[in-house]
Amino acid sequence: MTGTPPHVLRNRSAWDRWAAGYAEAGLRSWAADEPTWGIWAVPEAQAGVLPPDLDGLDTVELGCGTGYVSAWLARRGARPAGLDNSAAQLATARALQERFGLRFPLLHASAEHVPLADATFDIAISEYGASIWCDPYAWIPEAARLLRPRGQLIFLVNSVQLMLSIPDEDGLPATERLLRPYFGMHRFEWPDDESVEFHLGHGDMIRLLRRCGLEVEDLIEIRPAPGATASHPLATLEWARQWSSEEVWKARKPN
Ligand SMILES: C[S@@+](CC[C@H](N)C(=O)[O-])C[C@H]1O[C@@H](n2cnc3c(N)ncnc32)[C@H](O)[C@@H]1O
Numbered sequence: 318m319t320g321t322p323p324h325v326l327r328n329r330s331a332w333d334r335w336a337a338g339y340a341e342a343g344l345r346s347w348a349a350d351e352p353t354w355g356i357w358a359v360p361e362a363q364a365g366v367l368p369p370d371l372d373g374l375d376t377v378e379l380g381c382g383t384g385y386v387s388a389w390l391a392r393r394g395a396r397p398a399g400l401d402n403s404a405a406q407l408a409t410a411r412a413l414q415e416r417f418g419l420r421f422p423l424l425h426a427s428a429e430h431v432p433l434a435d436a437t438f439d440i441a442i443s444e445y446g447a448s449i450w451c452d453p454y455a456w457i458p459e460a461a462r463l464l465r466p467r468g469q470l471i472f473l474v475n476s477v478q479l480m481l482s483i484p485d486e487d488g489l490p491a492t493e494r495l496l497r498p499y500f501g502m503h504r505f506e507w508p509d510d511e512s513v514e515f516h517l518g519h520g521d522m523i524r525l526l527r528r529c530g531l532e533v534e535d536l537i538e539i540r541p542a543p544g545a546t547a548s549h550p551l552a553t554l555e556w557a558r559q560w561s562s563e564e565v566w567k568a569r570k571p572n
Contacts, residue, residue: 324504324513325427328450329402331512332382336405340412342548343383347413352389354444355473355563356549357541364539366471366565371395374439377463379428379456380446384410388419395440398422400431402450429455436465448472449514452504453525461529464570470531476538476561479552480505480516491552491562522566531568539563 346353352361361367368374372394378387381399383406390397398421401407407423414420426432428447441460448456460470475483481499482491485508503521505514517525519536526533538561541547545554552562 321427322429322452322455324452325402325429328512331510332401332403332450333405336403336409339383339406340409343385343409343413344416346383346385347388347417349385349389352386354565355539356547356551357539357545357557357563358548359539359541359545363542364537364565366473366537367393368440368469371440375437376440376442377431377433377438378446379431379441379443379460380448380450381410381423382406382446383413384421384423385413386442386444387421388413388417390440390442391419391421396421398424398433398438400424400426400428400433401446402427427451428459431459431463433463435462436468438463439465439468441468441470443472445473448474449516450512452515453517453522457525457531458529461531461570466570466572468570469534470526470568470570471565473539473563473565475516475551476564477502477516477518478560479562483551488550490550491556491560493556526566526568531570533566533568535565535567537565537567539565 354364354366374395376390376395376397378399381387381401384399387397387399404425407425410423428451441463479491481495499518502518541557
């Protein structure tokens with residue numbers, strides 16, 4: 318596709334290959350009554366990611382994957398739409414919609430270039446979707462464009478601490494050493510993996526959100542409960558009880 322950045326194409330083929338391995342977890346999350354967040358599955362009641370009242374709100378999930386976050390929003394009264402770069406992930410999302418009898422629009426597109434009108438959503442949300450697989454300098458302006466006045470952007474990412482201390486080798490948890498520079502952090506590529514991730518330092522993220530006309534409302538640093546288990550080996554529980562392993566940003570478009 319002309320004009321599509323190489324990292325978007327690389328991530329599309331990676332997620333098309335990985336999709337089958339995420340179907341089972343997607344099914345479990347669709348089946349869950351209460352939303353849980355991130356690798357530690359912290360319950361919504363503890364994490365406080367969502368606004369208390371979603372009734373009648375138009376939401377868009379950027380990088381929806383199997384679509385369970387949008388399903389949770391729909392069950393709380395929202396009118397969701399999901400967008401994803403991977404046709405294979407969307408096929409799982411469609412199958413789960415059929416299985417649970419809960420349908421909402423699913424769009425095959427990149428969150429860096431969204432074929433939807435300005436100011437059409439009250440919430441744009443991403444849990445490990447566009448929030449880490451898209452260039453923030455491309456997807457955050459798009460998310461801001463899609464929001465109505467008073468609309469809220471909510472996204473979950475790996476923490477800065479984790480990204481600085483996770484080894485290059487796949488499957489090894491975060492260490493107690495800083496393994497790469499903080500200043501200039503942006504694009505991450507791993508030795509045995511053709512996908513591309515993006516992570517910004519806090520100052521750069523705050524400046525970007527503000528430049529997109531958004532006011533930062535919160536930065537929730539996720540702390541798992543004692544005894545929690547992780548769905549991915551990114552950090553040990555001992556590590557994640559001491560340092561933040563995941564963070565949730567909330568920002569709002571003013572009136
Ligand atoms: C870990 S999943 C997160 C979604 C959801 N929370 C889940 O676990 O099913 C990451 C998703 O981001 C999607 N993604 C990667 N690059 C994207 C892009 N440029 N635009 C939209 N989605 C993208 C992938 O296709 C994948 O489905």
